[in-house]
Amino acid sequence: MxxxxxxxxxxxxxxxxxxxxxxxxxxxxxxxxxxxxxxxxxxxxxxxxxxxxxxxxxxxxxxxxxxxxxxxxxxxxxxxxxxxxxxxxxxxxxxxxxxxxxxxxxxxxxxxxxxxxxxxxxxxxxxxxxxxxxxxxxxxxxxxxxxxxxxxxxxxxxxxxxxNKLISDAVDVRSELDLRIGAAFTRFQTLRLKRVFPEVLANHLISYGSCQFPTLGFVVERYKAVQDFIPEPFWKIKVVHKIKDVSVEFVWKRVKLFDQPFCEILHEKCLENPKAVVENVLTKPKSKWRPLPLDTVELEKVGSRKLKINAKETMRIAERLYNQGLISYPRTETNIFPSGMGLPQLVEAHTADNNWGQFAAKLLEDGVNPRQGKKSDQAHPPIHPTKYIDKLQGNERKVYEYIVRHFLACLSKDAEGLETTVEIDINNEKFIAHGLQILALNYLEVYPYEKWNAKEIHEYKRGQTFNPTSIDLVNGETSAPRLLTEADLISLMEKHGIGTDATHAEHIDKIKTREYVGLLENIYFVPGELGIGLVEGYDSMGFEMSKPRLRAELERDLQGICDGIKDPKVVLQEQIEKYREVFRKAVEQANKLDEMLSKYLNTQPAIVENNTNIAMGALPEHVIKCSSCGCGMVLRARHNNTSFISCLGYPPCRQSIWFPEKVIEVCLAPDTCVECGTDVRLLKFKFRGGTMAPFYPDVYTGCIGGCDPQLNAMLEIRQNVGSAPNVTVTPAVNNVANYNGSNTRNVTQNRNDEFRNQRRTQPTVPRPTGPPPNLPDGDGDDVQCNCGQAARRFTVQKDTPNKGRHFFSCSKPQGDAARCTFFLWADFTDNASTSNRNEPRNPRPGFTNTNYNNHSGPSFKARKRGNFTKTNSVSRKCGNCRQEGHTRNNCPNR
The missing domain is CATH 3.40.50.140 (Rossmann fold)
Structure with a gap:
């Protein structure tokens, strides 16, 4: 094996x-x-x-x-x-x-x-x-x-x-959506804005992503909050009591007031009777909690905030450590250690280290006591070291050391202390002060990434009075919110469901690469002119493209797919339709995008039409769907001015339809086939003179979708079996309710009835027909056409190999809308009169006995669109002398 x-x-x-x-x-x-x-x-x-x-x-x-x-x-x-x-x-x-x-x-x-x-x-x-x-x-x-x-x-x-196929399906849905949405908006933005601002954006790729834009939106929103912030002055009373070298500050219980005169009155009141009375003294234990077991988001945030390594690089290093067997899988949402994990053995591996070995040994003596969180992805435990190593250098050493110290800290005890709170009264104004005495550092001994500072306070007793060292009226201003750091941005993305723990860093890196944002002091995110212009441009249209709602909905749907609650095809189609509508409206209002960008780029925009066809090549219209992969097939020209039909799935799908030499020219007709459906186009053929007679004129408009097997047979259209493609080609899902993953169209009976009803009002293809199912006896006088009336005998007048040959057709005059398309060679009726009438007759080699006004019967199988097959395999006859064994090109009777 x-x-x-x-x-x-x-x-x-x-x-x-x-x-x-x-x-x-x-x-x-x-x-x-x-x-x-x-x-x-x-x-x-x-x-x-x-x-x-x-x-x-x-x-x-x-x-x-x-x-x-x-x-x-x-x-x-x-x-x-x-x-x-x-x-x-x-x-x-x-x-x-x-x-x-x-x-x-x-x-x-x-x-x-x-x-x-x-x-x-x-x-x-x-x-x-x-x-x-x-x-x-x-x-x-x-x-x-x-x-x-x-x-x-x-x-x-x-x-x-x-x-687990469900989990894989969720990724496929997300991947396809990201491709479609991202490519559509990116091409639209880039191609349009390069023309509108050629001097500024000529060399820019102006990308869009459904996670990328909400991430940019967070940066713009905070930046605008900072820019729009108007500081307000405030006043507050500060009381200080100093004994020897220890100074205690009492904070006003009102905190601050925005009314200066009133604040001055209260301050004067305190100065009138400045004696402070201690109303309450409370001392209680105070703990500083040890960290929760480490998950991916926390690793990214600490990497950025404490280790000064950006989130993307932190995760790249963590991946390397994982692949070397040094840490557990670094992409996890879990902050709960499962029972029976063997934590003491993992701690024991670190007792020999010079930096944290002593702490690890003490931890084993006291017993591990992990703090448990509330999150579990049911796949991976929290990030923890799996092997001890002391030979790492640089940032790898920093990340590994942090993971080890975090692991040891979360298994230890909370830091312990005593907090004293003192409340005083000065002429009916209340003030409060806090002091902290640290009793045991515990986890903080091994975890230098957090601080807990003691704060000295005098020993006060309830009822005690004292004179403060100072009672001051101080003023200040409200401060603007802080610009976002990378850790702040990751927190917002997690809160609003933008991306996953595995993709946060990638989205942030993308908006930096695209120059949508930059870093101030290498710490704080600020939007660039292009970034803020794009966000405000779409906001002015009334869309939420820079808001988290749309992407958060998708993330919930993807989780639903993983849980088996949501259908991947339904989710895919619903999301496509949401963004398609946004795209359509964005194109209609694209001038608003130009206006906003003009404001920030400080450049006058060029006037461009609001459409999506800027500098576009014409996309060939579909003739029919490919029977192999389901993609559209289009008409293409060859170098020798002939045409063929090829699949848009090329090169992985090599399905094609080649026309014989008798076809001089072929082009798309304006109408679609009323029998095969609106996704099958009619083709206008020009044949070499007489090569298709008497069945078809030299110029003929017809359908190759399968409803005219005679035409397909004469054009030698059959299933082209090439090399199997090495990839799966997926057409977009247009009707989720009827979509079954097949490459063939499901035509219901109702739809067939609809097509038949449309034939009364829509243009139809004048299609020559074969003989009726039962041929009459005699010389042909009782031959009936498809109208049920006696057919009329005609003679071929054209200078072709069939010149002088008789045939039957509808007796109604040419141009009459009621004239049917019946056709039958007269010599077939002669042959029929001498044959056994109980035997099935095949009046024309290579063609099925088809009645085009009746879709029932075995020949209707040929209507399945995309199944390009020849009909009955009968030896071909010479078009000149009607004998077998040669063709008209080498006919001895020429």
């Missing part, structure tokens, strides 16, 4: 294989130089198995638009809400993908070792997708772990289970 194991990073694969093999794994090279292969023997389910361990480097597949939709000028931005998307492997990761494909061919079992969070689950399913294309029936198992240690890895092997 051979088992393929795939981890999320090479370091993880290396350490996991090391633990499972007892350090005896053999390394060999993969096709990617960064992703090695480790092999070893392992007893799996009581059998000796050969284990192969390799890795990816994050996401193996990513959502992308297909074909012309990828080009910035290939389509209007609003088309991206419906454009087909696919999950494909980028060129950088093709070697990783090839390694996995090669290794899985000889494997019996696939074990996924990606991180146990949403993204990790989705990456796992990307690996599964690649493997199942090579080996569809391979057994798939999921290893669940929170740290890369020997105990955790072996426990994961003993508890293998199925991967």
């Amino acid at each position: 051979k088992i393929l194991n795939v981890a999320e990073k090479n370091d993880a694969a290396k350490h996991i294989s090391g633990f499972l093999s007892g350090g005896n794994s053999q390394r060999r090279e993969g096709l990617s130089p960064y992703n090695k292969i480790y092999e070893f023997n392992y007893n799996f389910r009581g059998r000796n198995a050969k284990m192969t361990m390799t890795s990816v480097s994050g996401h193996l597949l990513n959502h992308e638009f297909v074909g012309q939709y990828r080009k910035w000028l290939g389509c209007s931005p609003d088309a991206l809400f419906d454009a087909p998307v696919m999950k494909e492997c980028s060129e950088d990761y093709l070697k990783i993908k090839s390694t996995i494909e090669r290794e899985v061919r000889s494997s019996d079992v696939l074990i996924i070792w990606t991180d146990c969070d949403r993204e990790g689950e989705n990456i796992g399913f990307e690996i599964i997708t690649v493997c199942q294309r090579i080996k569809p029936n391979i057994e798939i198992l999921r290893a669940k772990f929170s740290e890369i240690t020997s105990q955790s890895v072996r426990r994961a092997m003993a508890t293998l289970g199925p991967p």
